[in-house]
Structure formats: C-alpha cells, structure tokens
Amino acid sequence: MRERDFARIHSISEAELVAAQVGNTVVRLNPDIEILLNGLRAAGEIMVLTRNESAVHEKIGTVEKVVVGPKASMVLGAQIDLRIFPSRWAFGFAVEKTDKEGALKRSLQFFDAQGNAVFKVHARPATNLEEWSVLLGNLRHAEQGDAIVVQPTEPAAALGEPADLDQLREHWAGLTDTHQFFPMLQKLNLPRLQALQMVGTDYAWQLDHAAVAGLFNAVAGTDLPIMAFVGNRGCIQIHAGPITKTALMGPWLNVMDETFHLHLRLDQIASAWAVRKPTSDGHVSSVEVYDNAGELIIQFFGKRQEGTDERPQWRSVVEALPVLSQTNAA
Incomplete structure (x- = not known):
C-alpha cells in the first residue's frame, strides 16, 4: 500500500507516517530550497514528482538552471521545470527502502505544515550517489526525533468584495x-x-x-x-x-x-x-x-x-x- 493511502486510512498525515521511521530507514532533513536544488543539479539524472489529490506528475531528467528567491524559486530546463513556493515547505526526509525485488530505493520527500506531500525526488540508476550523499549531509536536520507536530488545515483566506x-x-x-x-x-x-x-x-x-x-x-x-x-x-x-x-x-x-x-x-x-x-x-x-x-x-x-x-x-x-x-x- 502506498504511504499516502496508508496514512489516510489511519487518520494521520503522510509526513507523520514517514517521520515515524526516522532512525530506521529515514533521516530528517531541513527543507532548504537553495541547498536542495543546487545539490540535485550536481546529482545528475533524477525523477521528480509533484502531485495533488487527483493528479501525479513525474519527470525524469537533470536539474539545469536554478533560480532561488524568497517567495518563489524555479528550476528551468528541457525536462525538469518547477515553480517552488518555499514558505509552504515545512518538513523534509531522506527515505531508503527495499522494493519487492530487493533493490534499494532512495528518495527525498518534502511536506507542508499540514503533513501533505509537496515534492519528492527519486534516485535513478544513473544518479551520482556520491553527490546524493553529499546533499543529504548538507540537508541533515539537527533534530532526528521520530515525531513531528503538524498544523490543522488553514482556513481559506477571506476575500474582499468581489468584482462584478x-x-x-x-x-x-x-x-x-x-x-x-x-x-x-x-x-x-x-x-x-x-x-x-x-x-x-x-x-x-x-x-x-x-x-x-x-x-x-x-x-x-x-x-x-x-x-x-x-x-x-x-x-x-x-x-x-x-x-x-x-x-x-x-x-x-x-x-x-x-x-x-x-x-x-x-x-x-x-x-x-x-x-x-x-x-x-x-x-x-x-x-x-x-x-x-x-x-x-x-x-x-x-x-x-x-x-x-x-x-x-x-x-x-x-x-x-x-x-x-x-x-x-x-
């Protein structure tokens, strides 16, 4: 069962489920956008995944041009093209797990304050694992506890008088x-x-x-x-x-x-x-x-x-x- 579905069944967030494995197969990371994107550029070929409740979007390629800003950051390239909003990123984790065939799968997973996935990166056979390890070291969080505190869903912002x-x-x-x-x-x-x-x-x-x-x-x-x-x-x-x-x-x-x-x-x-x-x-x-x-x-x-x-x-x-x-x- 996918982590997202397992978490929903048990009435917890996906981020809490991943955090519960810190110290075992998971390392907690700082969601530092600049370190992440520049580290991924050095790591070579990767798969990036962005989703919402009804759509999953996956792209395989390399990180090319990186533009980092306080309100929005961008990755611009032939394959990987992203618009990132750093204020929404609250938790990060490096995850290693073995699939049914016994192969080790590596991913970086990032979540918002409510524990919803905002972005994931999966290593590929062509990924430079030395640079991947350097990136994990640079992002490693000082606190490696297996529990996090997520926030309730934010109410929608009140709008003023709508236009006619x-x-x-x-x-x-x-x-x-x-x-x-x-x-x-x-x-x-x-x-x-x-x-x-x-x-x-x-x-x-x-x-x-x-x-x-x-x-x-x-x-x-x-x-x-x-x-x-x-x-x-x-x-x-x-x-x-x-x-x-x-x-x-x-x-x-x-x-x-x-x-x-x-x-x-x-x-x-x-x-x-x-x-x-x-x-x-x-x-x-x-x-x-x-x-x-x-x-x-x-x-x-x-x-x-x-x-x-x-x-x-x-x-x-x-x-x-x-x-x-x-x-x-x-």
Missing part, C-alpha cells in the same frame, strides 16, 4: 500576458473557478467530462507539443513536449512516456473548462480541470515561444473538444 461582471470582463480583455491572470484574480477578489463561470463563453466555456480523455486522444502520438501543469500549494511541475503512450487503468488516465509519467483520476473531476486569454501575441487557449472543492487539478496549454502566437493545431484541438450540454449539466 463588467469589471472582470474589462480586466480580462486588457490582459497582455498569461502571467497577469493570477494577479488579476487577486485584484478582483475572485476565485479562479468563479471567474471562469462568470466571464462569458467568449472567454471560458465548460466542457463535457469526456473532453479530458478526448484531449489526450487528440494529441497522443502526434508531434504537437503541449504543456501539462500539476501543482499543490508548495510546488508546480510542468511538462513541455509531445506525449506518446497513454492508457486508461480503472479511474486513472495515464501517460507512460520515456521521461514523462502522468496519472490523472478521471472520477475526481468535477468540471473542465476551455479558457481563452488575450496576450500581446494573440489569444492563448488552455484547458483547466477542477475537483469538487473547486481546486485546480491540472492545466494544459499548447507549447509556444514567447513573442509568437499559439500553434493553430493546439487551438483547433481545444475548440473541437465537446462542450457540456444542458442535459449533461442537469
């Missing part, structure tokens, strides 16, 4: 870059999903549930490069490139490519939306997928170069996805 439809449409129409979207929502005191529901079908329209699988079917095996974003409060992980091999296994829709694995729970999708955002280079199309709590599960874009319009093939894929009918909505 005219204000939303005025600001939306004035966008010149996709990175302006989140600051716009903050300024207007609007949750992301509520903004999509309000703005009007020229900018956002709800898709049929089948559209998510339809998106994968439309792009898999083609040379159309897409971007897939999966995140939580502490990390967002990005894939950029084509996808090739997809498979449906129970409720999970999977991508099983050489350097990219994605696992998406279709049964936990509450709504999917096609979204159109203006930019100085023409509008950009995306598909956003939400759970029952209104939280973003996964987001898809067509890969494009800054300063160029999006690929017509991607725009055609998005605009051809089935729209939610009134019958299905009821």
Whole structure:
C-alpha cells in the first residue's frame, strides 16, 4: 500500500507516517530550497514528482538552471521545470527502502505544515550517489526525533468584495500576458473557478467530462507539443513536449512516456473548462480541470515561444473538444 493511502486510512498525515521511521530507514532533513536544488543539479539524472489529490506528475531528467528567491524559486530546463513556493515547505526526509525485488530505493520527500506531500525526488540508476550523499549531509536536520507536530488545515483566506461582471470582463480583455491572470484574480477578489463561470463563453466555456480523455486522444502520438501543469500549494511541475503512450487503468488516465509519467483520476473531476486569454501575441487557449472543492487539478496549454502566437493545431484541438450540454449539466 502506498504511504499516502496508508496514512489516510489511519487518520494521520503522510509526513507523520514517514517521520515515524526516522532512525530506521529515514533521516530528517531541513527543507532548504537553495541547498536542495543546487545539490540535485550536481546529482545528475533524477525523477521528480509533484502531485495533488487527483493528479501525479513525474519527470525524469537533470536539474539545469536554478533560480532561488524568497517567495518563489524555479528550476528551468528541457525536462525538469518547477515553480517552488518555499514558505509552504515545512518538513523534509531522506527515505531508503527495499522494493519487492530487493533493490534499494532512495528518495527525498518534502511536506507542508499540514503533513501533505509537496515534492519528492527519486534516485535513478544513473544518479551520482556520491553527490546524493553529499546533499543529504548538507540537508541533515539537527533534530532526528521520530515525531513531528503538524498544523490543522488553514482556513481559506477571506476575500474582499468581489468584482462584478463588467469589471472582470474589462480586466480580462486588457490582459497582455498569461502571467497577469493570477494577479488579476487577486485584484478582483475572485476565485479562479468563479471567474471562469462568470466571464462569458467568449472567454471560458465548460466542457463535457469526456473532453479530458478526448484531449489526450487528440494529441497522443502526434508531434504537437503541449504543456501539462500539476501543482499543490508548495510546488508546480510542468511538462513541455509531445506525449506518446497513454492508457486508461480503472479511474486513472495515464501517460507512460520515456521521461514523462502522468496519472490523472478521471472520477475526481468535477468540471473542465476551455479558457481563452488575450496576450500581446494573440489569444492563448488552455484547458483547466477542477475537483469538487473547486481546486485546480491540472492545466494544459499548447507549447509556444514567447513573442509568437499559439500553434493553430493546439487551438483547433481545444475548440473541437465537446462542450457540456444542458442535459449533461442537469
């Protein structure tokens, strides 16, 4: 059984379960982002994993460019592309365990104050284990007790008076870059999903549930490069490139490519939306997928170069996805 599922069954956090093995197969670490990222750059090939309740995003590659900041840090590279929010990282652990075949598996696991996993790193056969050991030494926590104190779930921050439809449409129409979207929502005191529901079908329209699988079917095996974003409060992980091999296994829709694995729970999708955002280079199309709590599960874009319009093939894929009918909505 996976640690996440075992912890849920026993009403504890995953971080508490991992911490209980400190002194045995686990070493507690400081969640120091700068030391971690620079150490991983020296370690060579690794697998990085970021997940939320409904999606798991795995990338195999090397850490290339590292940008460290007090509020956000980044890894930029051909394979590993991350956006990290250090204030959300509370606990870290190095874990070693033997799999069913007797092979030793090494990982670094990081959690938020509530004990939820925000980021994991797994060693690969090509990982430089000498540099991996140096990194563990540099991150080792002075306290190696087997218990941690997690915090209760934080209540959602209270928003001020939300903007009305005219204000939303005025600001939306004035966008010149996709990175302006989140600051716009903050300024207007609007949750992301509520903004999509309000703005009007020229900018956002709800898709049929089948559209998510339809998106994968439309792009898999083609040379159309897409971007897939999966995140939580502490990390967002990005894939950029084509996808090739997809498979449906129970409720999970999977991508099983050489350097990219994605696992998406279709049964936990509450709504999917096609979204159109203006930019100085023409509008950009995306598909956003939400759970029952209104939280973003996964987001898809067509890969494009800054300063160029999006690929017509991607725009055609998005605009051809089935729209939610009134019958299905009821």
